[in-house]
Amino acid sequence: MITITEVLREKGLKVTPQRIAIYAMLSGTKSHPSAEEIYKALMPTNPTISLATVYKTLDSFKTTGLVQELSVGNGRSNYDANVLPHPHIVCTNCGKIFDFEIQGLSSLRNQVADQTDFIVEGEQLTFYGICPACRHN
Amino acid sequence: MITITEVLREKGLKVTPQRIAIYAMLSGTKSHPSAEEIYKALMPTNPTISLATVYKTLDSFKTTGLVQELSVGNGRSNYDANVLPHPHIVCTNCGKIFDFEIQGLSSLRNQVADQTDFIVEGEQLTFYGICPACRHN
DNA sequence: GTATCTGCAAATTCTTTGCAGACAG
DNA sequence: CTGTCTGCAAAGAATTTGCAGATAC
Numbered sequence: 149m150i151t152i153t154e155v156l157r158e159k160g161l162k163v164t165p166q167r168i169a170i171y172a173m174l175s176g177t178k179s180h181p182s183a184e185e186i187y188k189a190l191m192p193t194n195p196t197i198s199l200a201t202v203y204k205t206l207d208s209f210k211t212t213g214l215v216q217e218l219s220v221g222n223g224r225s226n227y228d229a230n231v232l233p234h235p236h237i238v239c240t241n242c243g244k245i246f247d248f249e250i251q252g253l254s255s256l257r258n259q260v261a262d263q264t265d266f267i268v269e270g271e272q273l274t275f276y277g278i279c280p281a282c283r284h285n
Numbered sequence: 286m287i288t289i290t291e292v293l294r295e296k297g298l299k300v301t302p303q304r305i306a307i308y309a310m311l312s313g314t315k316s317h318p319s320a321e322e323i324y325k326a327l328m329p330t331n332p333t334i335s336l337a338t339v340y341k342t343l344d345s346f347k348t349t350g351l352v353q354e355l356s357v358g359n360g361r362s363n364y365d366a367n368v369l370p371h372p373h374i375v376c377t378n379c380g381k382i383f384d385f386e387i388q389g390l391s392s393l394r395n396q397v398a399d400q401t402d403f404i405v406e407g408e409q410l411t412f413y414g415i416c417p418a419c420r421h422n
Numbered sequence: 423g424t425a426t427c428t429g430c431a432a433a434t435t436c437t438t439t440g441c442a443g444a445c446a447g
Numbered sequence: 448c449t450g451t452c453t454g455c456a457a458a459g460a461a462t463t464t465g466c467a468g469a470t471a472c
Contacts, residue, residue: 161451161452162446162447162451164445164446164451164452164453166452166453167452182436183436183437184436196453196454197453197454198455199437199454200437200438200453200454200455201452203437203438204438204453205452205453207438208452217358219356219357219358220356220409221354221356221409223436223461223462224435224436224437225358225437237397237401237403237405239403240406246401248397248400248401249400250393250397250400251396256387257412259387259388260372260374260385260412261414263385264383264414264416265417266412266417267414267415267420268374268413268414269414270412270413270414271410271411271413272357272358272413273408273410274408274410274411275394275397275408276405276406276408276409277398277403277404277405277406278403278406279402283404298426298427299425299426299470299472300471300472301426301427301428301470301471303428304427319461320461321461333428333429335428335429336429336462337428337462337463337464338427338428338429340461340463341427341428341463342427344463345427360436360437360460361460361461361462362461362462423472424471424472425470425471425472426469426471426472427468427469427470427471428467429468429469430465430466431464431465431466432463432464432465433462433463433464433465434463434464435460435461435463436459436460436462437458437459437460437461438457438459439456439458440455440456440457440458441454441455441457442453442454442455443452443453444451444452444453444454445450445451445452445453446450446451446452447448447450447451
């Protein structure tokens with residue numbers, strides 16, 4: 149079993165209680181929290197943590213590939229510890245963000261490279277709609 | 286030939302010089318400008334226009350479906366007068382945003398609806414990479 | 423004439439920065 | 448011990464808001 153300490157050390161990051169808490173929180177949720185939400189979630193257990201540290205930590209995690217940052221159009225960034233390429237779907241009613249899987253993502257990338265003559269490095273595929281829970285209310 | 290005045294009137298918006306200027310600018314460019322860029326572009330010809338008006342106008346255009354707002358992760362919103370669904374590709378070097386076309390977008394939507402049980406209303410498909418111009422420099 | 427729109431300034435929200443002290447390795 | 452990290456407060460950037468006067472219709 150690989151520990152968070154090992155993950156951080158592997159990336160050349162110093163292992164601090166704040167970083168462990170942030171990475172543990174993010175990898176234990178599917179809710180794609182914002183920096184503020186991470187901060188508030190950690191307050192009870194880490195009363196001295198600061199929002200600036202959350203931002204700085206998320207920035208090092210991004211740079212080292214430990215998390216990905218999402219821009220789904222809600223005026224803030226959301227974070228995902230699942231760094232494998234995968235699309236998201238956002239409920240336009242409740243704002244929740246969900247992961248899902250699609251087929252043929254790599255052939256889509258090839259199609260894009262052909263069409264645009266870009267060297268394609270990544271993508272953010274975001275769908276919008278009404279989630280099952282909101283639909284049934 | 287359909288005029289901007291007609292387009293605005295059709296949406297129930299009052300026809301003002303500011304709105305005409307903003308819509309004309311947006312529909313005449315492929316550059317996906319931000320609010321600030323629109324504002325600066327219009328300054329020479331509309332010296333009294335204000336940034337707040339640009340924001341408010343873009344908001345009514347969004348609401349009425351005259352423009353779409355993009356969130357490509359650069360910390361601001363970019364606007365596109367092409368409201369037909371189409372993907373974008375962003376150069377991670379120069380920041381420029383380009384339109385392109387892909388096949389099978391509607392079957393992709395169906396696949397998403399099946400997978401997620403959402404009512405799918407729209408999507409933002411954003412790819413990232415190095416554009417031909419930056420690659421050759 | 424009336425509701426809507428504009429422009430200004432102030433406020434708000436999200437994020438970044440500078441710096442001094444703390445801590446990991 | 449040294450470089451990195453944290454937490455604070457202040458700064459910065461993007462966007463929104465309130466309001467009085469102007470304008471479309």
